[in-house]
Amino acid sequence: MTDTVTQGVAQRRELIAFRIGDQEFCVDIMSVREIRGWAPATPLPRTPSFVKGVINLRGAVLPIIDLGARLGLSTSEPTARHVIMVVHIGERTIGLLVDAVSDIINMSDDLVQPTPDVASDQVKTFVKGLFALDGRMVSLIALDRVLPETEAEAA
């Protein structure tokens, strides 16, 4: 992925915005493969709590990450109203559990501001920038950090 914050020339891109609780986040639309309703996942043994398990997506076994839990937000048990955003992260395909998809945003990179220092470490790990949209604050998610593999908690 391009580093959207430090690009000299402002690129325009499409983003998919979604809600978790009362906060709004977004990811690049190019990394989203599809959006589907929540279906129960098969739990995996000894995984961090934000890994909800695996589902069958047309024959592929996809891990489902509860993005709210990943970001350290309070979460509730998923219901049929929740959605799974199927996203590509490098070679992998994973599902992100979020509350709802809220918007498709067309915006330019130069509007993205760095994450302020007030944010917690956990937020700074996963949020690579912020921008304002109609008075709302939207956080741009760094997808490549969402999987637990390189972190100690995965062990």
Place this chain on the structure above:
Amino acid sequence: MDPFESIKATFFQECEELLTDMESGLLAMEQGDDDSETINAVFRAVHSVKGGAGAFGLEELIRFAHVFETVLDEMRSGKLHLTDEVAKVLLRASDVLADHVAAARSGGSVDEGRTVGMIADLQALIDQDRAAELGLNDDGDPNAGEEDFGFVPVVLSLDEPTADAPEVDVAALMAAAAAEPAEAANPVAAPGWRITFRPKAEMYAKANEAALVLRELARLGEVEVALDADAVPPLDQLSAEQAYLTWTIRLSGDKSEAEVREVFEFVEDDCELEVTREGETAAADVATPADDDASASAVEAAAAAPLDLDALLARVAGSAEEPAPPAAPEPVAAAPAAPPAPPAQAPANLDVVGLIALAEKASQDHAQTQAVAPKVEQKAEPKAEARASAGAPTAATPTIRVDLDRVDRLINAVGELVIQQAMLSQRVFESGLARSSDVALGLEDLELLTREIQDSVMAIRAQPVKSVFQRMPRLVREVADMVGKKVRLVMDGENTEVDKTVIERLSDPITHMLRNAIDHGLETPEEREAGGKAAEGTVRLAALHRGGRIVIEVQDDGRGINRPRVRGIAVSKGLIAEDAVLSDDEIDNLIFLPGFSTADVVSDISGRGVGMDVVKRSIQALGGRISITSEPGKGSKFSMSLPLTLAVLDGMVVSAADQTLVAPLSNIVESLTPRAEDVHLIGGRDAVICIRDTFVPLIDVGVALGFRDTPLPPASGVAVLVESEGGGKAALLVEAIQGQRQVVIKSLEANYQHIHGVAAATILGDGRVALILDVDALVTTSRRKAPRIEKRMAV
């Protein structure tokens, strides 16, 4: 892909095949096969490697292949004889060649010292040989066969020059030049070349065409061509197999002599050819007045006519007393005149008129081609296209090459089909439809059909184990060298087929078993001889199908397992109790226990750092099993069996902690309902179960996977007895067994990561993901938690 890169990929692919062919040939030679076809095949393999390497400029590879090839060529020609020693050197050279190919492929480098040493060894073979047979080498004369050619050239000029004696050319040239009228009439300002070209019959016999040569010459610059047909005899004396025509060509432009001569490269030995600078010709003219009467008169006659094609053709016509047709106009290469009928042409039609007619058409290549080879226009077009696009099909078994990705996609799709079919069946039966209903019967047929499709599709990807086996002779040589033993490797069942997914995983266990057999199993040559055996040990590597699985056996004729020693080691490592009563088989299989081959034993037994426990675990991870049988003094045999594919697995579907899980059937010995009195707690909560007087650890799967904290009351579940490493067993406690089923294996790592205790995932009939248990990991974990269980049980 860049076509060049793709050909390069083909080259390396082909190299693998060539190296294999080469090695099997060399192995046959090592066994004393000195059949010329065997040696030839090896030579061809090395030669082809070199040829391809040449195309890609792989210098190191070319250099080594060249030396290797030279030695093989000496052998081919009978100058170097096959001995045991020679075969050994060649085998080592084949290993070095393989290294070079690998290095060229990866862009890496090879061990320079080894290469240099190998080259020296190879050269020593030739030198030694040459010294021994000096003087006997007489078949290298490049011209030896040439004179046998069956045509006697008829020559127009009396002083027939030969290509080998260029000085004679000068005389002929000067004679011709003296008679050339155009020279004086049309002095040309630009420097140029004067070329006299007089084909012999041989030239036409080889399907060369004067017209084509002249056409090519015309590409170098402006040409003026004069045809001298004086030598054409009257019709009744005309021979179809002779050559009568001479061309004199003036080429303007600044081409070098080499460039001019290159045009004649293919014909220079079958014609009289003189190439001189225009200026020099004039000088020669003065210095040497026509010194040959016949030649002079011929050209003088020619001199009477103006130098143009029309006139020349008219002359030709005149000599045959026929009217002259018009000649081919400029700017055609002005090089008409067909050859006077190579033997292929119908001699009956050959007359001078025909010649001229051909000459007239010289600008129409097409027409001439037809005359020469009338069949070329009538090709089986579609068939030819198919051949070209399909690469080179061999006549015997038609095959197609398919991108592996496509096959994999097909296999995945069929996997989905199997799952969908299972889901559909489940739904239908859940709906309460009678098993005898039409829908249910149709579903049964569908299931059979689905299975059949799956089997067929899997067969596409099946490969012979040859690709793995072929790497082993080298390994055996190297290990044998390293430990100073003499080993003969015998391989059986190389064509046994198994799925690609399994093939890739066979190499490591086979490598370990072979090393173990050579290093540990076989005695030294001295020991063997002392024991009345042949100094050379035999290791047999075999593959066979048995019971829907592939079995790989590694058998040696060595000393067999030293049971007292193995037992001693196991006791000293605390793996068994000192007074444990074990059968011979059980003792033999102790070598698979983790912790058996620790550091101090490794150097002694398996040699290169990996214990047999690791081998066993990796085989079990593939759903395989390994065991050993041994007879003291006679040898040992490792047998490993693996599923034919890693794409599907026969599993037992069980429930534990509300989860549906699959245990590979290959691990399962039996299942039973535990009685409360058979289960004993050791320490806090680790349980063992007594099955037919043997205590085995009882592992609560739900707890082991962390799905729940409280173990299931043993009597309310089912114990699945599984085989663990070291021949020991464990019982997995689950809530229920749902049944047996073939499942499609899905990787967890593809989108997530490895999880301890889980081998893979699958998709069940209800569309949900179920995890496949890694039985060995579960059992190992429990063993680590309770290391002394086995010792206790043995007491």
Place this chain on the structure above:
Amino acid sequence: MNKTVLTIDDSRTMREMLNMALVQAGYRVIQAVDGVEGLEVLRAEGADVVITDINMPRMDGFGVIEGVRADPAHRATPILVLTTESDATKKERARAAGATGWIVKPFNPTKLVDAIRRVAA
């Protein structure tokens, strides 16, 4: 119509090299993996030029040359032999058997096409 070149070589790499160079130069290419197949293909489909390797299983390049020259229907078909040999022995043997010309490996596409043009109308 494009001229047809029959390439006979047991090396897949070489066949593909030839194929690439020839197709780019506008020839139609048919292939065979050894001399026996080469003669079969020539008889079945014909060719304007034959390019053959020397060292091949079943039937070598000399066999191909002799076979072509002995076949009344194809004896006038030009034959180019592929040779890596720097020594003249093979080339001379091929010439003696009736080869029309030769291509020294490794070849570049220009030389290859030049050689064909010199022997094929």
